[in-house]
Amino acid sequence: MKIITMVLTAVALLTISSSGFALLPGKAEDGRPLHDNFCMGCHVSMQGDDGSAIYLRSNRRVNSIEGLMGQVAFCNEQIRAGLNEYEIDDIVAYLNEAFYRFEID
Numbered sequence: 710m711k712i713i714t715m716v717l718t719a720v721a722l723l724t725i726s727s728s729g730f731a732l733l734p735g736k737a738e739d740g741r742p743l744h745d746n747f748c749m750g751c752h753v754s755m756q757g758d759d760g761s762a763i764y765l766r767s768n769r770r771v772n773s774i775e776g777l778m779g780q781v782a783f784c785n786e787q788i789r790a791g792l793n794e795y796e797i798d799d800i801v802a803y804l805n806e807a808f809y810r811f812e813i814d
């Protein structure tokens with residue numbers, strides 16, 4: 710079941726990135742509380758403050774919107790947060806709007 714979810718997520722992400730959606734499907738205002746609940750604690754313990762330095766550091770890992778989608782889906786699997794694809798989209802939208810600011814066209 711987990712693997713099926715992972716494969717479906719990967720396929721969905723590929724479809725989204727290759728078809729060039731005009732806008733991200735997620736809603737940033739819904740992603741923020743999800744992010745704060747599931748994701749922040751760990752980043753805070755690593756970076757201090759509110760943890761957001763992990764998204765803004767000069768040697769950050771994520772350098773594209775596709776990379777951001779992949780990283781959020783990957784973290785969700787790693788920590789077994791069990792977020793569904795819509796929640797992942799919402800977190801991607803939130804992180805992009807608040808921190809990464811990749812151009813979406």
Ligand code: HEC
Pocket residue numbers: 744747748749751752755763764765768769770771772777780781784785788790800804
């Ligand atoms: C168990 C601890 C932990 C939790 C919980 C966690 N992360 Fe992370 N996260 C990390 C670590 C460690 C790194 C840095 C990896 C590195 O530097 O190689 C990271 C890095 C990231 C990055 C990349 C930052 C960059 O360099 O651009 C993103 C995006 C991210 N996490 C998103 C999330 C999201 C979304 C969640 C919740 C679904 C989450 N993380 C939950 C530990 C965690």
